[in-house]
Amino acid sequence: MANSSATIQTDWIQNASFPVALLDQTFQVRIKSESAHLICASIHLPALQSIFDKVIQHQAPALQTINLQTDTGHVYFDLTVTPCEDGFLIFAKDSSLDHNLRAALMDSRQRFKDLVEISSDFAWEVGASGEFIFVSQRGAVGYEPEELIQKQSDDIVLKRDKKQSLNPFMSKSKLEREEVWVLRPDGEPACLLVSCVPLFDENNIWIGARGVCRDITDERERDAALARAYHRDQLLAYIVKTIRDEVDPSNMLSAAANATARALSANGCQIFRRQGNSSLIKDASFGDIPQDIDDLFERLNDIHENEVGLFETENWIAIYSATRYRRTINGAICLWREKIRGGWNDDDQILAIDVANQLGIANEQISGHERIVELSRTDALTGLLNRRAFFEEELPRHIDRLKFNKSPAALIYVDLDHFKQVNDAFGHQKGDDVLIMLRDFLLHHIRPGDVAARLGGDEFALWLDDIDLDAAKTRCQGIIESSVFLKEYSGTSEKPLGVSVGLALFDPHSGETIEELISRADAAMYKAKRAGRGNFRTADPFVTPASTGQGD
Structure with a gap:
């Protein structure tokens, strides 16, 4: 140590009533007071080592506050470390109380600041358990402050569908002007406008929330009455404009469901559409669906022309109407609201019919759009995906998922052997029948989620998700063995009808492109044909510039 450092008389250290310790130059404790055991046990922590570094660098005493973790919590010490001839002398003062008092003061000031910034009625x-621990003297929605203290906030939030609705009193994020319906002491509903901030401890654990509320029940009731009157005049014009301007039909119906529900003060809305002679399918939805109105959706399949009706359960009341196009029912609209918010009046029913008439046109437009899309993606004869849809839409989508899941897949090419002889001997109608039989045969050999496509002529392709090489080979072998039934449809006995199959396994780690995968599967299929037809071959593994591989 430097010459300026003092020599320490150590006799007093052991008997000191405060934490003090003498360390040698290697930071080993030579002598310490009884209350210095926690400090001495933490000598090699980074926080203390940084103090020693300062003392050594400047050859002068250094002061620093440190935070030590104990079984009972955090303890704060104000440390003074001074150099001496014998090493280092450490003095410590327990400042936990001062620190906690400062923290409490800062918390109190922050509470005041938060409440002032978002000041409102109460x-x-x-x-942390959701109970009120503070309520301003004004009270809230008919409750006195003492009635709310220690009361669970969930107990006053309005229950919906046997589930709790949004409870902003326990929000984990900052909210501004969030509306929530609560129950007054007399059981009547009230609407509160809530602004709040969440509270977290130093370990970022949520410990509660604080905020302010304003009772806007009267305002909301007046707003709702005005909104209904205004929206009833504007809703049809808005829906017609949406139908005219919206490019995506599904977005159009979603906007219509949203607007209709809000205009009629409904909790939710669903729009249904009928495809051909099938039952109704849900095409757009707004709001959560109560479980106890499921029976209504079944009833809609038997809805009659010009029908508008009401459906009532213990907690909900719904209104529904058929949608029509050229006097033919092509769907339905259904809206529901809680009974506590009132029933459906005559004006509501008339408006529901008017909306349904406009939605009938929209449903027909969507059906026409889907028919065009379907024709552009499928093969006209077999109904399977065509080459463009298979390679440009389905494969990229499946491969993206497989790369995320890191799962292998298989691309299988299937080509009819001696199909030309069938057309030559029996005509193209018989050839078409064979292609349809092959379609049904291939669909029998794939799982839900797999994809089949007709690439053109007598060439088909299968895409099998999440399958390894052995399982894919087993699937190909099964196709070959089961395809013997095709021989009875052969054009000539010398050239029997059958299939040749090429298999290429896709490895999501390989970096192989779709084009490279297609090329391998195609090459494997032609390898099977060159080998005598009526069998399958597996493509060589994909080879990158930095690797080599052998086929089977």
Whole structure:
């Protein structure tokens, strides 16, 4: 140590009533007071080592506050470390109380600041278990402050569909002007406008929330009455404009469901559409669907022309109407609301019919659009995906998922052997029948989620998700063995009808492109044909510039 450092008399250290310790130059404890055991046990922590570095660098005493973790919590010490001839002398003062008092003061000031910034009718705070621990003297929605203290916030939030609705009193994020319906002491509903901030401890664990509320029940009731009157005049014009301007039909119906529900003060809305002679399918939805109105959706399949009706359960009341195009029912619209918010009046029913008439046109447009899309993606004869849809739409989508899941897949090419002789001997109608039989045969050999396509002529392709090489080979072998039934449809006995199959396994780690995968599967199929037809071959593994591989 430097010459300026003092020599320490150590006799007093052991008997000191405060934490003090003498360390040698290697940071080993030579002598310490009884209360210095926690400090000495933490000598090699980074926080203390940084103090020693300062003392050594400047050859002068250094002061620093440190935070040590104990079984009972955090303890704060104000440390003074001074150099001496014998090593280092450490003095410590337990400043935990001062630190906690400062933290409490800062928390109190922050609480005041938060409440001032979002001041409103009454202020509140909840604890980690959701109970109110503070309510301003004004009280809230008919409750006195003492009635809310220690009361669970969930107990006053309005229950919907046997589930709790949004409870902003326990929000984990900052909310501004969030509306929530609560129950007054007399059981009547009230709407509160809530602004709040969440509270977290130093370990980022949520410990509660505090905020302010304003009772806007009267305002909301007046707004709802005005909104209904205004929206009833504007809704049809808005839906017609949406149908005219919206490019994506599904977005159009979603906007219509949203607008209709809000205009009629409904909790939710669903729009249904009928495809051909099938049952109704849901095409757009707004809001959560109560479980106890499921029976209504079944009833809609038997809905009659010009029918508008009401459906009532213990907690909900729904209104529904058929949608029509050229006097033919092509769907339905259904809206529901809680009974506590009132029933459906005559004006609501008339408006529901008017909306349904407009949606009938929209449903027909969507059906026409789907028919065009389907024709552009499928093979006209077999109904399977065509080459473009298979390679440009389905394979990229499946491969993206496989790369994420890191799962292999198989691309299988299937080509009819001696199909030309069938057309020559029996005509193209018989050839078409064979192609349809092959379609049915291939669909029998794939799982739900796999994809089949007709690439053109007598060439088909299968895409099998999540399958390894052995399982894919087994699937190909099964196709070959089961395809013997095709021989009875042969054009000539010398050239029997059958299939040749090429298999290429896709490895999501390989970096292989779709074009490279297609090329391998195609090459494997032609290898099977060159080998005598009526069998399958597996493509050589994909080879990158930095690797080599052998086929089977």
